[in-house]
Amino acid sequence: MRSIAVQFDDLPGHFVLGMSWRHEDKKPSTARLRELAQNQGRWGLVRKMEEGGYQAGFCEPVNGIAKASKAKSLADAIAATAKAPWRGVFQLDEDLFWYVAVSDGFALLPDGDRVCTAEQLTLLQDEHKDFFDWREVTGNLAKLAELAQAGDDKEALRDFDARLSDRFSIKPKTALIAGALVTLATAGVGGAAYVHQQREAEIQAAIDKRRSEVAAQAELDAATKPPPPPWTMVPSSGAVVEACREQWSGQTIAKPGWALATWTCVRSPSGLDVTVEWTSDEGRAKDAPGQLLPDGKKATESRSVSIEWVVEAQQPSHSGQEIVELLSVEAAARAARDLAQKYGAEVSLVMPQAPKELPGSEKQPVSPYAEIAVMPTLPMAPWFGFAEAFEAVPGLRVTSIKLDLSKDAWEVGCQLYASRVPSKGAQ
Numbered sequence: 063m064r065s066i067a068v069q070f071d072d073l074p075g076h077f078v079l080g081m082s083w084r085h086e087d088k089k090p091s092t093a094r095l096r097e098l099a100q101n102q103g104r105w106g107l108v109r110k111m112e113e114g115g116y117q118a119g120f121c122e123p124v125n126g127i128a129k130a131s132k133a134k135s136l137a138d139a140i141a142a143t144a145k146a147p148w149r150g151v152f153q154l155d156e157d158l159f160w161y162v163a164v165s166d167g168f169a170l171l172p173d174g175d176r177v178c179t180a181e182q183l184t185l186l187q188d189e190h191k192d193f194f195d196w197r198e199v200t201g202n203l204a205k206l207a208e209l210a211q212a213g214d215d216k217e218a219l220r221d222f223d224a225r226l227s228d229r230f231s232i233k234p235k236t237a238l239i240a241g242a243l244v245t246l247a248t249a250g251v252g253g254a255a256y257v258h259q260q261r262e263a264e265i266q267a268a269i270d271k272r273r274s275e276v277a278a279q280a281e282l283d284a285a286t287k288p289p290p291p292p293w294t295m296v297p298s299s300g301a302v303v304e305a306c307r308e309q310w311s312g313q314t315i316a317k318p319g320w321a322l323a324t325w326t327c328v329r330s331p332s333g334l335d336v337t338v339e340w341t342s343d344e345g346r347a348k349d350a351p352g353q354l355l356p357d358g359k360k361a362t363e364s365r366s367v368s369i370e371w372v373v374e375a376q377q378p379s380h381s382g383q384e385i386v387e388l389l390s391v392e393a394a395a396r397a398a399r400d401l402a403q404k405y406g407a408e409v410s411l412v413m414p415q416a417p418k419e420l421p422g423s424e425k426q427p428v429s430p431y432a433e434i435a436v437m438p439t440l441p442m443a444p445w446f447g448f449a450e451a452f453e454a455v456p457g458l459r460v461t462s463i464k465l466d467l468s469k470d471a472w473e474v475g476c477q478l479y480a481s482r483v484p485s486k487g488a489q
Contacts, residue, residue: 064177065103065121066154067133070207076127077136077210078105078219079160080177081119083170089116092222099222105130107219109138113167119175123221130219136160136206137175139213141168147194149174151183153202159183160206163190292431293388293479294374299452299460302329305369306463307445309336315467319345320361325465328475333369337362387481388457391432394480397455398436405451408439414480430483436476444474452476 065080082102090098090108095118099106102120109117119135127133141164144150149163154177161183163174171193176186190196199205306327315322323341327334340351340361347354352363389397395411402409412435436458440448444463452458457479464473 063103063121065124066177067124067127068136068154068203068206070210073207073210075218076124076133077139078121078124078127078133079136079154079175081106081121081135081137081175083117083119083137083172083175085169086116086118090118095220096222104221104223105133105219106222107135107138107217109135109216111167111169117169119170120222121219130221133219134216135175135219136210137162137164137170139216140206140209141170142214143209143212144199145197148197148199149187149190150199150201151187152200152206161186163196165194290375291479293457293459293477296459296477297329297371297373299458299476300449301371302460303444303449303452303463305334305367307443309334309367310443310465313338317349317351319349320351321467323360323467326462327464328462329460330366331371332366333371334367335364336367337364388431389480391434391480391482394434394455394457394478398434398458398476398478401451401455402438405440405448407441410437410439411435428482430481432480432482434478434480436478438474438476439469440472440474441470443472448474 063080063082065078067076067078069076084098084102086094086108089110095106095108098118099120102118103122104120105123106118106120109119111117119138123130124133140162144164146168147163147165149161152160152162154160157179159178159180161174161176161178163171163186165171165174171190173186174190176182178186201208309327310325313322313325317340320340320342322338324337324339326337326339328337338352340363342350342359342361345359347358350361352361354361388394391414395413398411399409414432414434438448443465444452444460452460452474455478459477459479460474461477462473462475464475465471466473
């Protein structure tokens with residue numbers, strides 16, 4: 063858990079924000095506190111509740127504070143400055159907040175003293191919203207300074223490191239007297255402590271229930287939410303063309319006795335797969351780049367390049383940003399042919415087959431999207447002005463780029479997503 067310290071003008075010492083709190087039926091001994099501190103944090107304190115019982119708070123040593131006695135708990139200091147139950151949100155920085163939640167009897171919730179981000183704050187507020195009819199308090203560091211000034215003077219933190227000597231041990235005679243006092247007091251506060259313990263147990267049960275409900279709802283939403291459209295799950299044509307261009311920029315077309323035959327750049331979920339094929343009539347086998355093929359006249363090299371693709375489905379949506387409206391199958395095919403004609407290129411299309419229904423078989427749901435395989439053959443690399451043209455066709459995604467020197471041409475493999483249901487504006 064994150065803990066920080068703040069200082070206020072006219073108030074001595076530091077105030078710690080971000081401590082964990084737990085209920086104790088009776089005032090814990092130093093030995094008990096040291097035992098708890100091993101898992102909860104070295105620095106801590108004990109606060110007495112109005113309705114009986116105690117709370118122990120812990121944190122790890124905070125940077126910038128020489129020793130525990132120089133610091134106090136801000137939650138403890140301001141708990142009684144507003145009518146309980148109340149909770150406060152105080153902005154410390156651009157995306158840093160302090161959240162404090164004080165229940166009846168001015169008890170701090172177990173996770174009601176947190177330094178958190180805006181996202182974490184929202185989760186905490188949502189978990190606690192139904193616990194009480196909260197009195198809400200908001201502000202900034204200036205507001206915290208006012209509350210700290212108005213709060214009671216509280217005890218400083220103590221260091222419960224088990225390696226330290228027991229500086230707070232009680233002398234034997236005093237221990238006997240104190241034990242008698244505790245025995246006498248137990249009858250008076252036992253009932254109130256039990257009530258407080260029950261309330262804290264109910265609060266924790268409510269927290270656990272709320273977390274389970276949130277997790278269950280998230281699973282339900284994930285199960286019922288339709289998957290993103292397939293073209294939004296792959297990188298744009300421009301991104302693939304640019305990535306392949308970077309790989310081609312360092313490529314040589316000849317090596318001693320060997321000449322480049324084909325160069326292929328294929329998009330993969332994790333980046334690119336690049337394959338280079340070499341050919342030779344007189345080249346030596348020892349000079350063959352990569353793996354020499356059985357005929358001794360061809361060789362191949364391959365490599366994978368890791369790229370974290372940025373895809374449309376992972377980007378946050380903005381007001382006014384709409385998912386691209388696909389063309390109908392017929393209109394998409396026409397747009398692909400028109401694109402090739404515009405640039406004097408050849409193009410081959412493989413149209414999707416219509417769904418078939420076998421006699422007697424159960425009718426299967428049909429995807430609303432169809433895929434057309436498009437293969438333009440270009441006289442030059444696609445990064446010389448063609449990438450922008452690919453981007454202009456709705457639903458077109460580049461999957462591969464291949465240079466075939468035997469044809470002196472660049473072949474660009476594409477998937478063209480189309481709608482099986484024509485839109486009103488389709489042509």
